[in-house]
Amino acid sequence: MARGRLWKACVIASLTIFQALIKVTFHSYEQINWETCTSSDACLVPANSKNATCGQGSISTYSVHATSSADVVKYVNFATKYNLRIVTKNTGHDYAGRSSGKGGFGLWTHGIKGISRNTTFVPAGSSIAPQDAVTIGAGVQWSDVYQFADDNNIIVVGGDSPNVGAAGGWIQGGGHSVLSQAYGLGVDNLLQATIVTANGVERTINEYQGAIRGGGPGTWGIITSITYKAHPGVPCAWVSISSRFSTVDDNYKLVQKYIEQAPVWADLGGGSFLNILPQSVTFLGVIPNATSVRAKQGLATIEPALPPGSNISYVDAPSFQSFFKATFDVSNEIVGINFALSSRLIPRTYFETDSAGLASALRKGQVFLGSSADVQTIQVLADTPAPKFQRNVTSTTPSWYNSLWHVIYTTAWPSNATVAQQQQLIKGIHDGAQVLRDYSPNSGAYISEADVYEPNHEASFWGTANAARLKTIKAKYDPKNFFQVWQGMDGMALRIRSTSAMLSSTPEMHPLLTSFA
Numbered sequence: 001m002a003r004g005r006l007w008k009a010c011v012i013a014s015l016t017i018f019q020a021l022i023k024v025t026f027h028s029y030e031q032i033n034w035e036t037c038t039s040s041d042a043c044l045v046p047a048n049s050k051n052a053t054c055g056q057g058s059i060s061t062y063s064v065h066a067t068s069s070a071d072v073v074k075y076v077n078f079a080t081k082y083n084l085r086i087v088t089k090n091t092g093h094d095y096a097g098r099s100s101g102k103g104g105f106g107l108w109t110h111g112i113k114g115i116s117r118n119t120t121f122v123p124a125g126s127s128i129a130p131q132d133a134v135t136i137g138a139g140v141q142w143s144d145v146y147q148f149a150d151d152n153n154i155i156v157v158g159g160d161s162p163n164v165g166a167a168g169g170w171i172q173g174g175g176h177s178v179l180s181q182a183y184g185l186g187v188d189n190l191l192q193a194t195i196v197t198a199n200g201v202e203r204t205i206n207e208y209q210g211a212i213r214g215g216g217p218g219t220w221g222i223i224t225s226i227t228y229k230a231h232p233g234v235p236c237a238w239v240s241i242s243s244r245f246s247t248v249d250d251n252y253k254l255v256q257k258y259i260e261q262a263p264v265w266a267d268l269g270g271g272s273f274l275n276i277l278p279q280s281v282t283f284l285g286v287i288p289n290a291t292s293v294r295a296k297q298g299l300a301t302i303e304p305a306l307p308p309g310s311n312i313s314y315v316d317a318p319s320f321q322s323f324f325k326a327t328f329d330v331s332n333e334i335v336g337i338n339f340a341l342s343s344r345l346i347p348r349t350y351f352e353t354d355s356a357g358l359a360s361a362l363r364k365g366q367v368f369l370g371s372s373a374d375v376q377t378i379q380v381l382a383d384t385p386a387p388k389f390q391r392n393v394t395s396t397t398p399s400w401y402n403s404l405w406h407v408i409y410t411t412a413w414p415s416n417a418t419v420a421q422q423q424q425l426i427k428g429i430h431d432g433a434q435v436l437r438d439y440s441p442n443s444g445a446y447i448s449e450a451d452v453y454e455p456n457h458e459a460s461f462w463g464t465a466n467a468a469r470l471k472t473i474k475a476k477y478d479p480k481n482f483f484q485v486w487q488g489m490d491g492m493a494l495r496i497r498s499t500s501a502m503l504s505s506t507p508e509m510h511p512l513l514t515s516f517a
């Protein structure tokens with residue numbers, strides 16, 4: 001997974017050995033700020049002490065481990081009977097801590113496994129033609145799905161990280177993929193789902209799909225399985241380029257070239273990942289069902305603009321899995337980091353009419369990123385879908401379908417950073433994204449990779465029309481708000497719901513929330 005790899009390079013030096021050893025397990029989160037983050041009882045074992053007192057942090061007070069739909073039904077009924085806020089956790093990758101929750105009743109879905117293929121799948125109650133499909137359990141991760149797909153010579157559209165869950169937060173956020181330009185977002189590939197709603201009923205959903213198709217994670221019930229479209233396996237052309245400049249000005253001239261080239265790459269069906277530092281840019285792009293001849297056409301204006309010493313390589317891969325294994329896949333994803341990001345979807349019109357202005361806005365945002373020069377990174381995920389994939393039942397911000405880049409500002413900090421230092425860094429990326437919000441005021445942001453202080457988050461994550469519809473669905477299926485997450489639909493309205501003496505709660509979700517924004 002590209003981001004994990006890059007973060008590793010950036011922050012590994014500042015991690016304690018204890019942090020680096022933490023794995024994504026029952027109560028672990030990819031970013032430990034979601035384990036440790038409370039102002040009063042953070043739990044981070046000091047590297048030099050075996051006897052330190054460890055508080056509960058943001059981890060649910062009690063948790064259960066579900067391995068089947070029947071378990072989920074049982075646990076949801078228990079939680080609602082005792083009026084507990086349900087905190088659903090799968091892999092713990094959420095960037096806003098939505099799978100952690102102080103005082104909540106944790107329900108771990110990672111043990112619900114299983115992958116199967118049905119070449120003549122018809123969604124329940126539908127009359128559409130049978131199609132090739134893959135059904136996965138709630139706890140399956142992308143690495144498993146990709147291997148299964150490769151073994152069956154098919155493609156399933158999925159995330160860039162092998163370890164993100166394939167049927168949890170990814171799909172409910174919208175689910176972008178380096179394949180999205182060619183095949184759509186995850187939500188465009190969802191055929192059916194099963195979900196246990198707050199009344200303890202497992203539903204095979206149809207009318208409800210608009211909510212889990214981008215309505216946000218952790219808000220609607222507990223998904224137990226998802227069925228995705230399967231596409232025929234095809235060869236893929238991919239290219240990697242890295243270049244370094246001695247001046248920031250020259251570097252951003254190349255960034256402007258990448259901006260101008262982005263519509264061409266997208267129209268060829270390509271997705272890509274760019275990592276922009278003040279004096280360097282790396283590009284990794286892939287086009288499914290293409291050869292490197294086509295990839296070279298897509299980069300015709302880039303090659304002449306590269307500085308001497310740049311590395312460029314084109315590869316004709318026999319399959320998507322071959323590309324993925326060589327690039328995004330990492331067997332030991334770095335976890336236990338303190339990390340935050342902010343983001344903005346950038347509509348295509350700016351690429352076509354104002355490349356200099358967009359390059360300038362990206363650069364202006366980057367200088368806000370605080371004082372740790374080694375983590376001032378812009379990550380661009382050109383994982384947006386072609387407009388033809390937009391469907392009415394999709395609840396994501398419509399900006400996904402008219403944008404070319406999902407731009408992310410990232411920051412990270414060592415475990416001994418003070419709250420003030422954390423605030424400064426997080427404010428830096430918040431302000432960086434604000435430059436892009438001001439630049440593209442009618443666009444939106446991706447709920448699953450957004451600023452935890454995203455302003456006007458409903459308009460930003462869903463758009464006002466989708467948000468209004470989602471409110472109605474929420475009121476119908478979870479009127480007592482058992483499923484509530486930070487900046488989820490109605491997540492802010494009732495705050496923490498638990499009134500049980502056993503699971504006493506506070507509204508604290510992040511120590512910085514009370515003092516910033």
Ligand SMILES: Cc1cc2nc3c(=O)[nH]c(=O)nc-3n(C[C@H](O)[C@H](O)[C@H](O)COP(=O)(O)OP(=O)(O)OC[C@H]3O[C@@H](n4cnc5c(N)ncnc54)[C@H](O)[C@@H]3O)c2cc1C
Pocket residue numbers: 001003004030087088089090091092093094095098099109138158159160161163164165166167168169170171172173174175176177217218219221222223224448449485
């Ligand atoms: C390294 C990394 C790479 C990423 N790459 C991509 C990418 O390529 N494309 C992309 O779109 N996103 C990407 N993301 C964002 C990712 O999609 C979200 O973080 C997503 O929410 C993770 O879902 P999860 O189920 O794995 O994680 P968790 O943190 O366990 O859960 C995330 C959210 O989903 C809810 N949830 C989990 N399981 C269920 C369930 N069964 N039913 C109901 N709610 C559930 C949780 O309550 C929580 O709100 C990436 C994130 C990271 C950290």
